[in-house]
Amino acid sequence: MTEEEAYAQVASELANRDLRAGLWTKAMADSLGNENVAKSLYLKFRAEQILAESRVSEAQQRKEKARDERLITVAIWKVVVVKSLFIIVGAPFLCLLILADCTLVVRGLMVLIGATLGYGLYKLLRQVEEDERTIYSDLQKRRPR
Numbered sequence: 001m002t003e004e005e006a007y008a009q010v011a012s013e014l015a016n017r018d019l020r021a022g023l024w025t026k027a028m029a030d031s032l033g034n035e036n037v038a039k040s041l042y043l044k045f046r047a048e049q050i051l052a053e054s055r056v057s058e059a060q061q062r063k064e065k066a067r068d069e070r071l072i073t074v075a076i077w078k079v080v081v082v083k084s085l086f087i088i089v090g091a092p093f094l095c096l097l098i099l100a101d102c103t104l105v106v107r108g109l110m111v112l113i114g115a116t117l118g119y120g121l122y123k124l125l126r127q128v129e130e131d132e133r134t135i136y137s138d139l140q141k142r143r144p145r
Contacts, residue, residue, distance in 0.1 A: 001054035006047040013046065014039065020046065068139050075132040082125045 013019060023045050024038070031037035 001051065003047065003051065006050040006054070007043065009050055010043050010046040014043070020049075023049065064142070068142075071135050071139070075128075075135050078128045079125075079132060082121065082128050085121055085124075 019042065024042055027038040027041035027045060028035075030041050
């Protein structure tokens with residue numbers, strides 16, 4: 001918020017007689033009871049208050065945006081890592097299964113181990129993707145429209 005916008009808001013508050021009682025009392029005390037000076041002081045005090053609130057709000061928004069970006073980065077890296085694991089573990093195991101010269105029982109065990117690993121990685125990938133959707137949904141709900 002700009003200083004001009006803050007003063008415009010205070011002018012509107014004064015016109016609508018929507019004053020902050022404590023701040024008005026401070027302005028009256030500092031003006032020694034002179035109402036014209038008190039209005040001037042109130043304008044100044046209230047504008048400073050609005051600007052301070054605005055700075056805090058903007059800092060909070062920047063902090064939330066940085067947090068959201070970190071969450072997105074983490075979610076993306078989770079997907080990349082799990083998909084990489086899927087490829088790194090699955091492809092060599094499949095090649096070994098195809099190229100290995102071994103008995104049917106050993107191949108059966110290799111298929112069982114491969115299927116177990118593959119299913120475990122598949123479940124992990126689905127969970128990571130669900131987490132990613134949840135994070136994205138939460139971020140969309142929090143963003144101002």
